[in-house]
Amino acid sequence: GYQAQIKVIKAETTAAPGHIAGPLGVERGAPVTRLVRLEIVEGAPLAVVVNYMRTALGQRIRPRDLTHISLLEFLRDRLRMRLGAIHQAIEARLPDVETAGLLGTDLTAPVLTVRLVVTDAAGRPVEVSDTFYRADRYRYEVETRLPPARRRPYARETHPRRGRTVRQP
Numbered sequence: 001g002y003q004a005q006i007k008v009i010k011a012e013t014t015a016a017p018g019h020i021a022g023p024l025g026v027e028r029g030a031p032v033t034r035l036v037r038l039e040i041v042e043g044a045p046l047a048v049v050v051n052y053m054r055t056a057l058g059q060r061i062r063p064r065d066l067t068h069i070s071l072l073e074f075l076r077d078r079l080r081m082r083l084g085a086i087h088q089a090i091e092a093r094l095p096d097v098e099t100a101g102l103l104g105t106d107l108t109a110p111v112l113t114v115r116l117v118v119t120d121a122a123g124r125p126v127e128v129s130d131t132f133y134r135a136d137r138y139r140y141e142v143e144t145r146l147p148p149a150r151r152r153p154y155a156r157e158t159h160p161r162r163g164r165t166v167r168q169p
Contacts, residue, residue, distance in 0.1 A: 002041050008063035009048075009102065010036040013055055020052045023117045025125040033058020037066060038102050045103045046137050053127040071127065072118065082121035089115045090140060099132045110135050 014034045021028040032052050039047040051071055065074055075081045092110045100107050112133040118126045133140075 002046070004039040004041050004046065006067045007038045007040060008035070008066060009038055010034065011058075011061075011063045013058070016052065020128050023125060023128045024052055024054070026054065031055050033061070035061070035063070035066065035071070036098075036102075041137075044137070046134060048099050048102045048132045049129060050131075051127055051129040057126070071129070075118075075126065081126065083126065084119045084121040084123060086119075087117040091115075092135065095132055103132065103134050105134060112138055112140060114140075 012034050013031050015029045016024065016026050016032045018028045020032070021030065024032065026032060033055050035049075035051040035058075037049045037051075038045055039049065049071075060079060061071075061074065065078070069077075072083070072086075076083055091113050093113050094107065095103065095105060095109070095111045097107065099111065100109075103111065105111070112135050114131045114133070116127075116129045116131075118128075120126050
């Protein structure tokens with residue numbers, strides 16, 4: 001983990017772009033709230049976080065609310081929303097002009113992009129976020145716990161004479 005200073009760059013109402021409208025469950029061009037935040041670690045930009053949500057939800061969030069906690073923590077703990085699931089996709093891509101400028105990188109330097117689609121307990125989309133990490137300052141690691149082995153593994157084989165399946169311990 002790391003301790004980041006969060007700077008809110010923008011909090012605005014904008015038209016939902018096509019790549020956000022579908023996952024957010026709104027029409028393309030519908031008004032949505034867009035938040036842009038910069039994560040600064042050890043005095044240098046690490047990530048740009050861009051969140052989109054319906055305006056009814058966005059109006060309940062003040063920019064200063066998100067300088068010390070994540071949006072997910074705010075939704076769950078402060079607004080008491082029952083969140084259900086998060087779909088996460090990770091890819092490398094080139095930054096746009098705004099992102100490259102905030103990160104202090106070149107337009108040709110790939111960034112690690114993490115897309116989250118958060119749903120509520122009923123499965124309805126709550127927010128969509130894109131986080132753009134400087135690839136030279138961030139590494140993504142995953143640890144997976146494996147289930148224990150079965151007590152008695154068995155193989156199934158067909159009995160050659162009778163054509164029936166039998167279990168072998």
